[in-house]
Amino acid sequence: MKIGFITPEYPHPKVSHAAGIATSIKNLVEALVEKGSKVTVFVYQQDSDAIIEEKGMKIHLIKKKRFKFCTWYFYRKHIQNYVNKVVSKENIDILEAADWTGITAFMHFRVPLVIRFHGSDAYFCKLDGRQQKFKNFMFEKLALKGASAYIAPTTYAGEETRKIFGLDAKKIKTIHYGLQLENFENESPETYNRNTILYIGTIIRKKGVLELAEIFNKVVAQNPVAKLVLIGSDAPDIKTGAPSTYKLMESLLSAEAKNQVGYLGKIPYSEVKSHIKKAHVCTFPSFAETLGMVTIESMALQKPVVNTSIGWAQELIDDGINGFLVHPSEIETFSARILQLLNDENLCRNFGKAARLKVEERFDINKIAEINMEYYNSVLNG
Template identity: 70%
Template sequence: MRIGFITSEYPHPTVKHAAGIASSIKNLAVVLAKQGNDVTVFVYHQEVSEVIMDQGVEIHLIKKETFKFFTWYFYRMHLQLYINNVVQHKRIDILEAPDWTGITAFIKLKVPLVIRLHGSDAYFCKLEGRKQKFKNFVLEKKALKKANAYIAPTSFAGNETRKIFGLNKHKIKTIYNGLQLELFNNESPSLYNRNTILYIGTIIRKKGVLELAEIFNQVIKKQPNAKLILIGGDSNDIKTGSKSTYKLMESLFTNEAKKQVNYLGKIPYEDVKEHIKKAHVCAYPSFAETFGMVTIESMAMHKPVVNTNIGWAQELIDDGVNGFLVHPSEIDEYANKIIELLNDESLCEQMGKAARLKVENLFDIEKNTEINLEYYKSILKT
C-alpha cells in the first residue's frame, strides 16, 4: 500500500518537535516501510521546507507560513495544495492524521482519511476539567466529522472521544500503539540502580508531576536513600500562569526530598532508554493520556511501573500482575506502592517479567502493523 501520515511532530533531527505522538507514528511508519509499503510523512509547522529519507520513510517538512488574515485557514489551504499534489504524484492510497487541533478541518483530500485519536484538545480539556476554546472545538469536530474512519490507541480514548463529538461508534477501531521490541531489550534486568525512581514525560500539570512531588516526599520519609530522576521538557502552567511547571514542582519538595531529585530536562532518546534500564521503579501518575508510550517502553525493559489507574492505563497494566495502578491524587497509596517495590527485589523481578510478556502479547508493532494494514484496506473498500 501507499500510505501518508499528516503530523506536526516526528522523531528526526531536522524536525523541531517530537513527543509521544511522534514516537507512535514513527514506530508504525518504519515497520510499514520495512514490510514493503510506500510511506510518506507530511510534517507541518516546520522551519524550512525539505524532503528527506529516513529508514525507508519519505519525510516532507512543510514550512510554517503566516498570512495577514485567518492564518489558521489559509495555512490549511496551503497544506491542502501541497499534500494533494504529492498524493497524486505518488498515487497514495490513504492518509492518516491526528485529531489534535483539527488540522484537516476545511482541507479537501483526494483520498480517504483516517484520524487516529492521539488526543484532541477537547479530550484533554475534559479529563483535566478545563474549559476549551470554542474555535478549537469547532475545528476538531469538523475535522473528525469529515474523516472516513477512526483509530483509537485505547478503547477508553475512543469511547471518550466518541461521546465528546458524537461520532459513529462503528467507525472507531481500537488498535494499540506498539514498539519495535528488538530496540527495547534489557539483557540484564537484575542490574539496576537501587532506590532509583524514574519519571519520563513533559513537566506539566496534567502529567501528575505536582502530585509526584508530594508522593516523593512520602517515599523519602521511609526510604531516605531514594532518588527521583525526571526526564522531559519543562512547560508553562496553564492554571497559575507560571512559565515553569518544574519551579512549581520544586517548591513542593521537602528539603530532604529536594536533595534527592535530579531533573535532567530533555535528553537524547538513546540516553532515555539507558535511564530506563538503570531505574529501579518507573512512576507515571498522569491525569490525561490516550495511551502512554513511556509506560510500555518501561514495561518492555522489564521495569515495574506504578501508573495512574485512569481509563487508558487499565488497558496497559493488570493491577498487581505486571505493574500497579493508583490514582494520582491518592498520595499515600501511590507512595506505598513505590516503597513496596523498592523493598522487594523478587516482586520487581516478577512484575518486570510479566510486564515484558504483556508488551510482547499486545504491543508488538510487527503484529499491530498487520492490524493497521487490514483496517486501511477495509476503509478503501467502503
C-alpha cells in the first residue's frame, strides 16, 4: 500500500516545527514502512521546497507562499496541485490529513482522503469554553465534509468532533496513537529523583498549568522538599492577553513553592525521556487534549501519573490501577493524590508496572499500524 500524509509538522531537522501531532505521525509512518508500506509525507508551510528520502520514505517540503489576495484559498490549491502530481507519479493509494485549521478545505484529490482528529480548533474551543471564529469553523467543516472517512485517537475525541460538525458516526474509527515501545524502556524504574514532579507540555491555560500552580502550593505545604519541573514552550494567555502564561502561573505560586519550581523551557525531544525517567511522579492536569502523547510515554517508562479525569484520559488510565485520574479543578484531591504517591514507594512501583502493561496492550505502534492498514483498506474497498 502507498500512503500519503499531509501535515504542518514532522520531526526532522529541516522541518520548521514539530510537536505532538508530528510525534504521533512519525511513530505511525515508521511502523507502516517497517511493515512494507510506501509512505510519502507532505509538510506544508515550510521555509523552502525540498524532497528528502530516508528510512524507506519520502518527505516533500512545500514552501509557504503568499498571494496578492485570498492566500488562504490559493495556497490550499497550490498544496492540492502539488500533492495530486505526486499521487499520480508515485501511484499513492490513499491520503491522510489532520483536522486542525481545515487545511484540505477546497482541495480535491485523485484518491480517497482520511482525516485524523488530532484536534480541530472547534474541538479545543468547545473544551475551553471559547467562541471560535466563524471562518475557522467553516474551513474545518468543509475539510471534514470532503473526506471519505475519519480516525479518532480516542472515542471521546471522535464523539465530540462528530457532535460539533454533524458527521456520520459510521465513518469514524477509533485508533489510538502508538509508541515504538523498544524506544521507551526503563531498565531501572527504581532509580529516580525523589519528590520530583514533572510536567511536560506547552505552558498554556488549557493544559491546566494555572491549576497546577495551586496544586503545587498545597503539595509544598505538606512536603517542603518537593520540586516541580516544567518542560515546554511558553505561550501567550488567550483570556487575559498576557504575553507569558508562565508569568501568570508564577504569580500564583506561594513563596515556598516558587523556590521549588524549575522551568526548563522547550528542550530537544531526545532529552525528554531522561527527564521522565528521573521524575518521581508525572502530572498532566489538562482541560483539552485528544489523547496526550506524554501521558502514554510516561506510562511506558513505568512512571506513576496523576492525570486529568476528562473524557479522553479515561481511555488511557484506569483510576487507582495504573495511575490516578482527577479533574484539574479539584485542587485538594489532585494535590492529595500527588502526595500519596510521593509518600508510597510501593504504590509508585505497582502503578508503574501496571502502566507499562497497559501501554503494551493498547498503545504498541506495531499493533496500531496493522489496525490503520486494515482501515485504509476498508476505505479503499468501500
